[in-house]
Amino acid sequence: MLAEICLGFVVLGLTAYAVLGGADFGAGFWDLTAGGDRRGGRVRGMVQRSMSPVWEANHVWLIFVLVIVWTAFPVAFGSMFSTLVIPLFLAAIGIIFRGAAFALRGQAATIREARFLGAVFALSSVLVPFFLGAALGGVASGRVPVGNMAGDTVTSWWNPTSVTVGVLAVITGAYIAAVYLAGDAKRAGLPDLVEAFRTRALGAGVVAGAAAIGALVVLRSDARPLFDGLTSGDGLVAVIVSAAAGVATLALVLTRRFGPARLTAALAVTAIVVGWALAQDPYVLPDELTLEQAAASDATLLALVVSVGIGFLILVPSLWYLYRLVLQGRLDQDYEPLDQRFRPQTASDRPRGRT
Amino acid sequence: MADLGTLAAAAQEVAGSLGRHPAPDALEARRMQALSLAVHIPIVCFGIAFPAMFLFVHGLYLRTGDPAYKALAKRWSKVALTIFAVGVVTGTILSFEFGLLWPDFMATFGEVFGLAFGLEGVSFFVEAIFIAIYVYGWDRLSPRAHFLTGIPIVISGFAGSFNVIAVNGWMNNPEGFTVADGRVTDPEPWTALFNENLAHELVHMYIAGYIVAGFIVAGVYASAWLKGRRDRYHRTGLVVALSFAALAAPVQIIVGDWAGARVAETQPVKLAAMEGLGETTEGAPFTFGGFYDTEDNEVKYGLEVPYMLSLLAYHDPNATVQGLTSVPPRDRPPVNWVRFAFQTMVGIGTLLALIGVVFALTWWRKRRLPRSRLFYYAVMAAGPLSLVALICGWITTEVGRQPWIVYETMRVSDAVTASDSLEVGFAVLVAVYLFIGGALFWLIRRLTARPPETEVGAPVRH
Numbered sequence A: 001m002l003a004e005i006c007l008g009f010v011v012l013g014l015t016a017y018a019v020l021g022g023a024d025f026g027a028g029f030w031d032l033t034a035g036g037d038r039r040g041g042r043v044r045g046m047v048q049r050s051m052s053p054v055w056e057a058n059h060v061w062l063i064f065v066l067v068i069v070w071t072a073f074p075v076a077f078g079s080m081f082s083t084l085v086i087p088l089f090l091a092a093i094g095i096i097f098r099g100a101a102f103a104l105r106g107q108a109a110t111i112r113e114a115r116f117l118g119a120v121f122a123l124s125s126v127l128v129p130f131f132l133g134a135a136l137g138g139v140a141s142g143r144v145p146v147g148n149m150a151g152d153t154v155t156s157w158w159n160p161t162s163v164t165v166g167v168l169a170v171i172t173g174a175y176i177a178a179v180y181l182a183g184d185a186k187r188a189g190l191p192d193l194v195e196a197f198r199t200r201a202l203g204a205g206v207v208a209g210a211a212a213i214g215a216l217v218v219l220r221s222d223a224r225p226l227f228d229g230l231t232s233g234d235g236l237v238a239v240i241v242s243a244a245a246g247v248a249t250l251a252l253v254l255t256r257r258f259g260p261a262r263l264t265a266a267l268a269v270t271a272i273v274v275g276w277a278l279a280q281d282p283y284v285l286p287d288e289l290t291l292e293q294a295a296a297s298d299a300t301l302l303a304l305v306v307s308v309g310i311g312f313l314i315l316v317p318s319l320w321y322l323y324r325l326v327l328q329g330r331l332d333q334d335y336e337p338l339d340q341r342f343r344p345q346t347a348s349d350r351p352r353g354r355t
Numbered sequence B: 001m002a003d004l005g006t007l008a009a010a011a012q013e014v015a016g017s018l019g020r021h022p023a024p025d026a027l028e029a030r031r032m033q034a035l036s037l038a039v040h041i042p043i044v045c046f047g048i049a050f051p052a053m054f055l056f057v058h059g060l061y062l063r064t065g066d067p068a069y070k071a072l073a074k075r076w077s078k079v080a081l082t083i084f085a086v087g088v089v090t091g092t093i094l095s096f097e098f099g100l101l102w103p104d105f106m107a108t109f110g111e112v113f114g115l116a117f118g119l120e121g122v123s124f125f126v127e128a129i130f131i132a133i134y135v136y137g138w139d140r141l142s143p144r145a146h147f148l149t150g151i152p153i154v155i156s157g158f159a160g161s162f163n164v165i166a167v168n169g170w171m172n173n174p175e176g177f178t179v180a181d182g183r184v185t186d187p188e189p190w191t192a193l194f195n196e197n198l199a200h201e202l203v204h205m206y207i208a209g210y211i212v213a214g215f216i217v218a219g220v221y222a223s224a225w226l227k228g229r230r231d232r233y234h235r236t237g238l239v240v241a242l243s244f245a246a247l248a249a250p251v252q253i254i255v256g257d258w259a260g261a262r263v264a265e266t267q268p269v270k271l272a273a274m275e276g277l278g279e280t281t282e283g284a285p286f287t288f289g290g291f292y293d294t295e296d297n298e299v300k301y302g303l304e305v306p307y308m309l310s311l312l313a314y315h316d317p318n319a320t321v322q323g324l325t326s327v328p329p330r331d332r333p334p335v336n337w338v339r340f341a342f343q344t345m346v347g348i349g350t351l352l353a354l355i356g357v358v359f360a361l362t363w364w365r366k367r368r369l370p371r372s373r374l375f376y377y378a379v380m381a382a383g384p385l386s387l388v389a390l391i392c393g394w395i396t397t398e399v400g401r402q403p404w405i406v407y408e409t410m411r412v413s414d415a416v417t418a419s420d421s422l423e424v425g426f427a428v429l430v431a432v433y434l435f436i437g438g439a440l441f442w443l444i445r446r447l448t449a450r451p452p453e454t455e456v457g458a459p460v461r462h
């Protein structure tokens, strides 16, 4: 029971990271693809403004997951981190570049500085979810055995399942980000950006759906047990919920109801993470280590559950306060296109009334 | 693995649950760990001390309504937010490195000490949430609510360091588990969390945070002072930062003495390494300078003060102090590293306390800042020096613990990853940290160059 609760924490943390952190990475994706200084300036300004107050809190979910895994499932943690050393190291480096470049870009004084920092930020925003996804794919497809670097350090993450999960992580992040940014742009009263992100959300949504179907095909040949788990019983239910939520999000975005679309987009991701956990039940490392075997002793699990439980009593109201302030627009900074500071203002820069 | 000579010790030793350790000295991994820590810790000092500093100035603003205070508090909080972001990413690297470099340490002991990190996660969350609300909430929240959102930042900065230090204290003084047949059983996570090393390490590190952040910030304003910028804004920046540091520095000597006494009690071999004491001695002397000769097991060319070590460590001139030769050579840390680092820390600590006392006395007796230019140069030097003391302190603690990752229980070489290509990772990390360091430096310069008026949109100089 205690082990299941701790697994629940891990799933919760992964979901929150995928939804919230994933959206921040996705925002980086749109930053990367926004085009030249002038054309992309407006999109980048919106990305900068939306992410600034929340990205650090969103990032902590990753730390939360790591900490729970190494405390509650120490042998699994040691095995994963030694075998998957390459993608995890690259992800860690990407995280450094992403965070530092983003924080510094707000202070850039010339367009060249902004351009350089922006490129670093955006590029690493794409690489980090890919490598994290690839590492998860290695675990899910049973390529991480128990032991100190007992698995293959290359094929454990460079294989069909890993690449698929990695690509999927990038695309879903972009999808959620576009939905959120469209909502934020609406609140800021910037109709042209609402349209820009709405179009991106629709495009990314269709691509994400196609990629998800493609992923099932890949899993069928490369990771049969996982495929079977996802296409039967509880796993199947989760997949269907995810698909339905994905389609609902598209419909809501199409009709410009971005508030509810935020929720369905989050649900689509949640369902798929939960589905994955269900599909590999009872294993933590497929065919190697069950939840039972991986779990730390009861004294540790109990202490962890109690302290995280108490922590949530502080955390949940704090997070609620933050997101409430953000969604009410109380922390909003004045919007300015990112390239604005570096050139004279023109008529097209000013907000054009509220929607 | 254990030879006959160490069989007695080996009964308590743990080899690790994952197995396979082809890197006997783990040098690459240790270098990487040390580098990442040496980058993270100084940054974190600002996470510990800066919130209290800007909140103090914010309080002054609320009481007086003087825009100079507001400009300063706002500026400091913005700098803190950026430094926090860098603390977050460098800390993330550390979390990854625990797994990437020391998988067997985690696999074997994660269940014993992990709890502290669980609590740590919560405090980072709180810190990240409220620092964002605070910084982006300037002029947007009601003044009262806005000030109140600053308080959780101060508390979580403390809670965050509490938990990491608990883990480090436990590595140095492990308790809360049983070893049977080379395996770890019966973990007691709460016992491990509140281990006996926690108190002194926490207080010492927490005060170090105030010293480092205080002197570095004061150094920036001291240099402005020397260039003639002495308006209210710069003066406040100097006085507040310097007051925090000046109060902390003398206290640190007392805490350091307490830390030394604790080390003497729980880690006698580390103490022997710090002092370069070869043979177990009654009424042991303290030796300044010189170097430790590992052949003859004594300090060469040092300056001896009789009985002083016994006095410092046990507060009794005739106490017996355990020497390095009481354990086999393979269980001794690299003495010169530890000893040199320790003496540097103590030397710098004494100097910093002196600066603090000069400032405090002048302020108390004459209600003004010292006039001598030398004082301002000293303050500018104090920032980098306190950084050196900080790192030296950690070298004392961490290298002094060698060859153990968990003191007298698990060897570093039994914890390390089986990877043999860490050089590449090390090179990449060096490049990354150079980028970060350069970027931070650039940022601080950029911010200080911006006139304070940009913060409040009103004149602040008078």
Ligand code: HDD
Pocket: B172, B197, B200, B201, B202, B204, B205, B208, B211, B212, B252, B253, B255, B256, B257, B259, B260, B261, B263, B345, B346, B347, B348, B349, B350, B352, B386, B387, B389, B390, B391, B392, B393, B394, B395, B396, B397
């Ligand atoms: C600004 C920084 C700073 C300054 C001025 C000092 N220290 Fe320190 N010292 C540290 C910063 C530090 C630290 C934060 O780096 C360490 C590493 C581990 C710890 O708990 O604190 C440390 C460790 C440390 C230890 C080892 C503790 C252990 O291994 O458990 C001892 C014995 C001392 N210190 C003693 C002193 C003395 C006698 C000082 C007197 C002048 C002094 N320190 C000044």
Ligand code: HEM
Pocket: B029, B030, B031, B033, B034, B037, B038, B041, B102, B164, B165, B167, B168, B171, B391, B394, B395, B398, B399, B401, B402, B404, B405, B412
């Ligand atoms: C929670 C706190 C800490 C943990 C769990 C921890 C863990 C470790 C580990 C696993 C190693 C490598 C094994 C070894 O050489 O002993 C190490 C080494 C080291 N750590 Fe710590 N550490 C902590 C805090 C710190 C801090 C705050 C510093 C400060 C800079 C530090 C400085 C070092 C140094 C310098 C080494 C290298 C030792 C060598 O080269 O021999 N440690 N630490």
Ligand code: HEM
Pocket: A056, A059, A060, A063, B037, B040, B041, B043, B044, B046, B047, B048, B083, B084, B085, B086, B087, B088, B089, B090, B091, B092, B093, B094, B095, B098, B124, B125, B127, B128, B157, B160, B161, B162, B164, B165, B205
């Ligand atoms: C090996 C040891 C360490 C690890 C694994 C570690 C891990 C981390 C992580 C993951 C973060 C970022 C949290 C986030 O995402 O918000 C962080 C930040 C922080 N760490 Fe460390 N840390 C270590 C050592 C230390 C030490 C020795 C201290 C201080 C006493 C410390 C104090 C802090 C603080 C206060 C922050 C908040 C960031 C800031 O205020 O700048 N950490 N650390």
